[in-house]
Structures are given as structure tokens and as C-alpha cells.
Amino acid sequence: MSREELAPLTLACAKCGTCRTVCTLYPERKAEISVARGKVALVDAAISGLDGNAEALQEALSDCLLCGRCERACPNQVRVEEIIMKGRADLAEEMGIPAWKQVVFGRVMPSAAAKNAARTAAASAQKLFLRKVPTGSGLHYRFPEKFGWEGRTVPALPGTSFLGSLAHGEAVRGEVILFVGCVFDHVFPQVGRAAYETLRRSGKKISVFRDAACCGLPALVSGDKASALRCVEENIGRLSAASPERIVFPCGSCLLMFRRNVLSFLPKGHPLYGQAVRVADLCEDYASFLLETGVVSRLPDPPKGEKAGRIGYHDPCHLSGTLGKGGEGREVLRRAVGDSFAEMKGADLCCGYGGTFNIRDYPTSARIGQNKVSVAAEGGTAVIATACSGCILQMRDMAARTDPSLRVVHLAELVFQAISHR
């Protein structure tokens, strides 16, 4: 592991134990290895030569949702997420990246054409092999038991992506760029559409970032730095050349990647570093943009007294927590649905998705997620609105498994509805 880079970061940990109180994973594991203090100690052991078992270390560092709660609670401002991501990347370099990850992260995710092809193939496979589960937020498919995925469901993939649905010449040029993100383009194109239509109400000209590579976060958190770098290089150069006024993100995780993570893993001397810094400054979350440009204040008044308090807001860890944008999403929601909005029980509980964590340890991820949605439902919430693709994937899966009437939507869908129906 790279001692020079990591040692100053791990040195900041005073071993106080505060992170034990907030860790999403600790209640599941009940062992120190799951919390930040343990993981920082392991990275320390690796760089000081006390532990040379790369595989076991990688296993330990992978057991983390990167929810960032530890980092926010830490009285010593230890950059836990960065330590864990850097640790994973260094270990992956030592051991080599598994073949399937090389294909997905290195070939498919950086290329728009390959993503389209992959979606189409997966969509046909779903129909053939999986069982249908209709839910409040759309059709899901359930994996058969023999997959060993404890009843995992996945959303039905659309035939056409959001970008594919745009008319010729639509949303090509504009002072504001919408960065839809893979999930809201290929899996939930209706979110991409809703975001686009509502952003247009700002009076600004909106263009959609075409042929986008993945933001690179999935590759980065898997320790696949080379693939992440390919995604970033692909995107930053073009975004920077377009010199937009703003770049708006409906997904909090993509936003975090651009605003913070890119800067922590791009080497300082990288030719794109300067551009990445400037691009980061232009990136903004969907809700803030709506508030800033007055879109929500121009919304028609929400209907009064309609089933008060049915709709809640889920705090995505990256967006509300790390980026501190919890208030904005709620404000937009309040304007869009009026009295139907009420603070949701357990709003800031992590959904348990954790990107690749969900694939690595689905049973644990699902237990955390199931708890999340049932706490919300017990509190009287029937619709969960949020603004992150991972959270939506996860909570829709959880709803499909146990409570298909619970709807999980993106904020933009409700704002779009408010605009169109009143």
C-alpha cells in the first residue's frame, strides 16, 4: 500500500471509538472490524508491514457501505471514506481485479454504446428467466431461490433509455447540463425524463450530457482505479469543454463522485486535475437547482389536506450526509406535495445499498434495507421520495420483497407530477 499517501490520513485517528456509535454495519456484525476505527487500524497495519495478507485485508475493507456516517461523527475529521477507497484500490492493484469487474467497470461503464447494449440484453434475459412482481413503483422481477439471493428482485428494464427517447436534436445545446447518470438513464428512464422536464421550467436552456460514461463511483469503490479513471477522463474533458453554467445531478452519488471523490483520487499532477476542480465547482444537486432558479416557487399551490403526511423524504447518505443537502430536498418536496409531506421515521437511516456491498453481501444489505423501509412504513409513510439512484434501487427491491404497495420515487417524479396535473 502507498505509505506516503495513507499514513498521514490514518495518523489522524485517535482511536477514540466515537465511530462505533453510528456505523451502519456495527449492529449487524457486533465486532470492531466493521467500524472505521478497526478499518483504519488495518490500513495502518498494512502500510507498516504488520499485516501482509492482501486478500484478508481486502475482504475486511470491502465489508463497509461507505455510508460516511463514521466520518461525519468523527471528532478528529478522519477521512475514513478516502482511507477505505484508497486502501481497496491499492490492495486491488496488488492482487489484480477479478475478470468480471474488469469487463463491467473497464469496458461497459465507460462506454455509452456498451451500456445500451448491456441493458437490452439484460432486459430480454429478465423476461425469459425471472418471475414478475408488480409493485407500487413499477414492475419488478424476482430471482429464483436457486440463485441463493434470498428473494432479490430487480426492476423491469425498459426497452429504451431516457436518452434514447429524446427526439432528434432535443436537449443538445444549453447553458445548463443535466447529468442523468446510468440508472436514471437506463433503468428508470422516467426519472431522467422527469428531471429533464422539470429543469426546463427554470427558463434556462437544458442540454443532456450524451454519450456519458458512468460517473466512475462503482469502479472506484470496488478498488478499480484504472476503470474509474477511464470514466472520469471520458467525462471531465467533455464537460469542461462544454463550459456550462451549471451541471445538475438527479443522483447524489454521481454528484459526490464529481464534487469530492474525483479530486481525492486524481493525482495532483494529472493533466485533467485543473479541469476537474473547475467542473466540481459547477456541479449541483437537483433540489438546490430547483430552489435557486425558482422552479418550485412557481409551482401551483399544492392541494390542501390531501392525506396528510403520506409522503416522506429519505436522506441519501452521500447527498444529505456528506454533501449536507438534506434541507433542499425536503423544501422541494414540501412545495411539490404540500401537506402530504411529513418527516419520515428513520429518514436518515442508511438504506443498506452501499453500491457493490449489495452484491457482495446481499443478505446483510437486505436486512439493513428491510429495516429502513419497515420503520418508515410503521411511521405511516406510503411514498418514499429521495434523490439517489442506489437508494431507489435498494428501497424498491425492499418494497417489492415485502410491501409492494410502498412506493419509492425520485423527487423529480413528484415535481413533474405537480407541474403536469395542476
Add this chain to the structure above:
Amino acid sequence: MDGQPLSALRDLFGERLFTSREQRICYSYDATGTMSLPDAVAFPVSAEEVRRTVLLANEHRFPVIPRGAGSGFSGGSVPVQGGLVLSLERMDRILSIDTENLVAVVEPGVVTETLKEEARKRGLFYPPDPASLKFCTIGGNIAECSGGMCAVKYGVTRDYVMGLEAVLGTGELIRTGVTTVKGVVGYDLTRLLVGSEGTLGIVTKAILKLIPFPETAATILAFFRSNHDGSSAVAGIIRERITPCAMELMDRTAIDCVREEADLPVPDDAGCALLIEVDGPRESVSTEADRVEQACRQYGAIEVGRAGDAKGRERLWTLRRSISPALRKVNPVKINEDIVVPRSRLPEMMAFLADVASRRNLKIVNFGHAGDGNVHVNVMISGTDEEERRRADEAVSEIFGKTVALGGTISGEHGIGISKAPFLEMEVGPLGVSVMKRLKGCFDPNGILNPGKIFMEEQMAQR
């Protein structure tokens, strides 16, 4: 530890025994940052498992180190001689809260805050409030006899432990104490176990005293020009026959750390701050707060703020709470001591600390629970300069010497562990050490429990 005891432990704990290097690294430290690898880590879920572990340890002669949350400040749960770390974090049930007799029965792994909250829900109060209460465990609190801000009025952990169930170093399960308010049958073994740092027995259950939750509280923040004025005000308030539930003192070095961050105005010439909280029935709180304010002004306070509602009180508290996290700005490495002097000697001690810092050219940040004379002395060093480290060590010895000379004690809350073992005899004297060692021999003849703590190695060897 070799194959045989490990396989016996594996039979006992199954998946709850960890032996991988990664898992062991994660149980090699506490909040002192000192590190020493255990041979294995086990997670008992019952007193019976603890008992059988200690029997195995006697048979195979391996050390057993009880551990709560590893938030200790004296190295208490660090396995300095290897062996088995017995982590009690999974014995974390509150067994009962008896609202008629005001008694709680808990397992040792219960997190302090969890108990406080459960009690609060029933209108009851478990007062001990170490600053680590969100993560430290009742077992650790008992073993260290932890205190906190409210000790000045409500006392420390010891004052709330009515009885214990513990496994001795011999593997025998003992029940001590009572479930009644009074009880004088025989020696007070409960009190002996409290503060014994896991060297006499492993607590498997605790019977704790609760009291009614105070009706209301008010917080006063006063700034003074000098430590002298501030600590005189402390003495003045005590003389007024007021017992605040917190009386926190911050000296100039501490105020300087947080001057920028605090979202409340700090007067430029503030050289000392006092944060005082009074609680109790509504009427008395309001008059006591008045009198505290008066006393502060009388001793030269340059500014006094007061809050009665939760939000305003929390705002005043931020000043105190932001100190610990901000210390790193002074220097990266902290040598953290928690001396106590009789309250009346506090002005003298504060002056002495300032003198040591300037004489030895060190950065020393002082704050603490002035109401009970407990001062957290933080010598902040770079950690890379050997010469500076030596000056710091000498300063600490000098401060301990002065503490004892003033009739004080070298550790108010954090315990001896490994950090303060060299100074034990300085305070309790040779006879004190000798009696303690004899007691240790009687509870733990084979030296199984937490070896290498409290006593220096050579002291144990002489036994």
C-alpha cells in the same frame, strides 16, 4: 497460546472466537492508541461462558483481558502480554428496570447512553456521564469507576453500583452487594471490584441504582480575565452552598482552541471560562441560577450568559464540547492526564500548570470538571521530536508530584492501566501497593486476569 487451548476455546465459542490476524489487530488497542496483539478474541454471551473461559485459562495459563468498547484512556483493555481478549460487547441486554425500587439490572456490554435513555423514558436518571457515554460500556465504567461532568453533584459510577455478579480469576462466580438501599454484611466487595480495571474479576451483571430525573436545569457561561478569578468563583459558588450538576473550567489555552469555531461571542480578554449547570425543582433552579450569576460577577466575570431552554443550553455547551476535537490544532499528539486536587487548591494548581508550560516550553491545554477539582491536563506535542517528548514526560512527573503534594490524586477517572503504573507507588506508598498485590493474589492467584496492568512488572515479580 498454542493449539490446545485454542481448540478448547473453539469448542466453547464456535464462530464467536476470532483468530485471524485482521480480527486480532482490531482488538489490539484502546483510546490511548497503544497496541499489542492478542492471540485470540472471544465474544461470550453468558456468565457461564465467561466462567468456563477463565477455568480454561487457569488450566492452560493464558491471560484473559476483559474489554468493553475499548474507549479506555489508560490502556486497560490492551493485551500487553497477549492472550485472549474477552469482548463483552455482545452481552448487551438491559435485564430489568424496576421503577418501584429504582433499580436497573444490566449486562456489562450495555452502552452507557442506552441505559441512561431507557431510564429517562421512565422518568428515571442514571447520572454517571463520562464524555464517552455514547459508546463506552457499563462494564468498562465499573472497571474504571468512570465519572463525568455531573460527578460534582451526583458522584461517579461507584455511587450507583449496588451489587455485582462477577467471575473471579479463579473461575468462581461471585455475587456481591445488595438490591436494597442499605446493606453492611461483611467486607464491601462491590466497591473493591469497582475500579479494579478487570484485574480482580470480570463483571457479568450489574445491579445499578437509579434516581428520579431532575425536573429542570439552567446553564450559565461566564468569562473571566484570569484563571485566578475563575477558580475563585468556583470556590465562591461552593461556599454559597450551591451544588451545580456541572462546573466546567476552561483556561486560556482551551478557549483559544475554540475561539473561532464557537458560534457564540468570546470576549477578547477572556482568560478563563466557567460553564455551570444547576438542576432540580423549577423554583430552586431559578434562584440558584441567580445566585451563581451573582457569584460569578462578584469574582470579576467580564461576561455572563444564561439559558434555561434545551436549545440555548446546548449552544452554551458547544464551547466546552468543541475543545477535545479542536486540540489537534495545537499539536497532533496528546498526552492526556486527569489529575484531581481538593477544590480549594484549584487556583494554585492552575497557576502551577501555566508555570510548567512556560518553564518547559510546552503547549499544555487545561480544562475539566472544576467542581470536583478534576483537571484534564493535555500536553500537546508534535510526536516527532524526541527532545520535546522527554520534556513532556518530565512535565507530567512534575505535575503528578505537585498533585500528590496538594493532597490530590493522579487519576480522577481514567484509571492506572499501563499509562500510570509507574506512578502508582508515588501516590499510595509501598504499603498500599503491597496490600493491593496481596488482594490481587487472593482474587486471581494465577495472575490470569489482565496481567501487566496497574502494577509495574517488577512489582508483580516481587510478589
